[in-house]
Amino acid sequence: MTDITVKVAGLELKNPIIAGSSGLTETVEGVKTLETAGAAAVVLKSLFEEQIMNDVYETIGAAQRMFLHPELSDYVKYFEEKDAVAKYLDLIKKAKAAVTIPVIASINCGSFDKWVEFASEIEKAGADALEINYYHLPSDPTVTEQAYLATAMNIAKEVKKYISIPFTMKLGYYSDTLAKDLLTISRTDISGLVLFNRPFYPDIDINAEKIISGYPYSTADEISNSLRWIAILSDFAETDLIAATGVHDGKGIIKQILAGAKAVQMTSSIYLNSSSVIKKSLVELTDWMEKKGYKKLDDFRGKLSRKDNSIYDRVQFLKRGKEE
Numbered sequence: 001m002t003d004i005t006v007k008v009a010g011l012e013l014k015n016p017i018i019a020g021s022s023g024l025t026e027t028v029e030g031v032k033t034l035e036t037a038g039a040a041a042v043v044l045k046s047l048f049e050e051q052i053m054n055d056v057y058e059t060i061g062a063a064q065r066m067f068l069h070p071e072l073s074d075y076v077k078y079f080e081e082k083d084a085v086a087k088y089l090d091l092i093k094k095a096k097a098a099v100t101i102p103v104i105a106s107i108n109c110g111s112f113d114k115w116v117e118f119a120s121e122i123e124k125a126g127a128d129a130l131e132i133n134y135y136h137l138p139s140d141p142t143v144t145e146q147a148y149l150a151t152a153m154n155i156a157k158e159v160k161k162y163i164s165i166p167f168t169m170k171l172g173y174y175s176d177t178l179a180k181d182l183l184t185i186s187r188t189d190i191s192g193l194v195l196f197n198r199p200f201y202p203d204i205d206i207n208a209e210k211i212i213s214g215y216p217y218s219t220a221d222e223i224s225n226s227l228r229w230i231a232i233l234s235d236f237a238e239t240d241l242i243a244a245t246g247v248h249d250g251k252g253i254i255k256q257i258l259a260g261a262k263a264v265q266m267t268s269s270i271y272l273n274s275s276s277v278i279k280k281s282l283v284e285l286t287d288w289m290e291k292k293g294y295k296k297l298d299d300f301r302g303k304l305s306r307k308d309n310s311i312y313d314r315v316q317f318l319k320r321g322k323e324e
Contacts, residue, residue: 002286003296006040008240008262009192010166011102011129013040015282016253016297020244020267021046021106021131024275028094035099037275038282043265044095046106046133047088049114085118089125102128106170108135115155116162123163130167132159132190135197138174149181156188166191168242172199173225182229183236192240194265195226195233217268222246227259232306232313234260249277250284260302 004015019039024030026045034042088105095103105127107118115132122130132155136148152169159167173196175181186193201214223246230243240263243256248269256264269277294300306312 002289002294004282004286004289006263006297008242009129009168011041011104013102013263015040015285016257016261016263017278017281018043018104018242018263018265019270019278020265021133022267022271024267024270026091028091028098031095031103032098033275034270034278035101037270038278039101039266039275040263041102041104041128042095042099043104043106043131044088044091044127046108046131047085047118049107049109049111049118085121089121092122092125092127096126096128104129104131106131106133108133112151112154112158116158119159119167120162123165127165129165129191130159130163131194132156132167132169133197134169135172135199136174137172137199148175149184152181152185153188156185156190160189168192168194168240170194170197170244172197173229178229179232182233183238186233186237186239190239192242192262193233193237194242194244195229196245198222198245217271218245218248219268220246220248220252223248223252223255227255228312230256230261231259231304231309234302234305235307248272250281250288253281253285254288257297257301258304260305262301 006013006016008016015038017038017040019025019034019042021043022045024034025042031042031044092103092105105122105125107115107122107130109115109118119130134152134155138148152171156169167190169185169190171182171185171193182193182195198218203212203214204210205212226243226245230241234241241261242263242265243259243261244265247253247256247264247266253264266278266281289295289300292300
């Protein structure tokens with residue numbers, strides 16, 4: 001009998017599919033739907049400190065227009081944050097009571113102290129694990145890559161001091177020394193690396209002449225980036241690797257495990273194809289394993305990692321015949 005269970009980032013999962021953080025996981029009903037569809041775990045929609053502050057500024061702006069006392073802003077900041085965090089903690093508690101699969105919280109903070117503060121509250125609320133959604137765009141020429149790495153390392157170190165539940169770091173891929181940085185972070189006390197965080201893609205509306213959001217969903221072709229780096233790191237990383245972005249079906253899951261991933265996060269494909277894609281993907285995975293004679297995921301995990309396949313280092317195309 002085919003066994004697709006996996007232990008990843010300190011969690012025992014019935015299969016390798018984790019529903020990623022998104023609007024699909026911001027309600028208890030959404031979480032229940034994903035469990036019924038076959039997801040082995042869910043990552044709740046991230047608690048963004050930036051969004052909390054945007055709400056604060058909107059409230060303060062309205063208050064100022066009403067000529068209220070400036071010191072009101074301090075109260076607004078305090079209560080807006082408390083309200084947002086309380087709602088998130090309530091979601092964790094209700095989701096935990098409604099499903100049997102692991103519920104993973106997710107946070108994205110702009111100020112260093114909030115990483116620890118939010119993480120501590122999340123553990124108390126009963127989350128099974130935490131995803132540190134740390135993403136940066138190295139667009140400031142005055143800030144070095146070492147600064148970004150140091151920040152990630154410090155976050156991991158401090159969070160570990162205050163929580164005992166497993167926690168992963170979901171990172172971006174913008175770095176001149178990506179392999180070295182990820183390997184260094186893998187040696188901290190984190191339970192796993194999620195590769196990669198899909199960035200916001202800007203676009204321009206040429207008629208309105210304004211900046212707008214680009215296409216929000218990943219495509220199956222986008223799997224190549226995470227596939228390359230999972231394969232490169234899987235033989236050396238000192239923590240579990242979870243693949244994200246571009247995993248749209250069972251084939252994508254198989255590819256990532258062959259490269260060395262322990263599990264995958266699926267999000268865009270659920271949006272585009274409904275939650276039924278989860279069971280379809282699991283059937284595709286088990287059918288392929290039976291055809292190949294694999295009894296469990298470890299039988300083929302990392303079989304096509306970088307160790308014996310230097311092609312992952314290639315960035316140029318090769319001609320394959322006179323017709324090219």
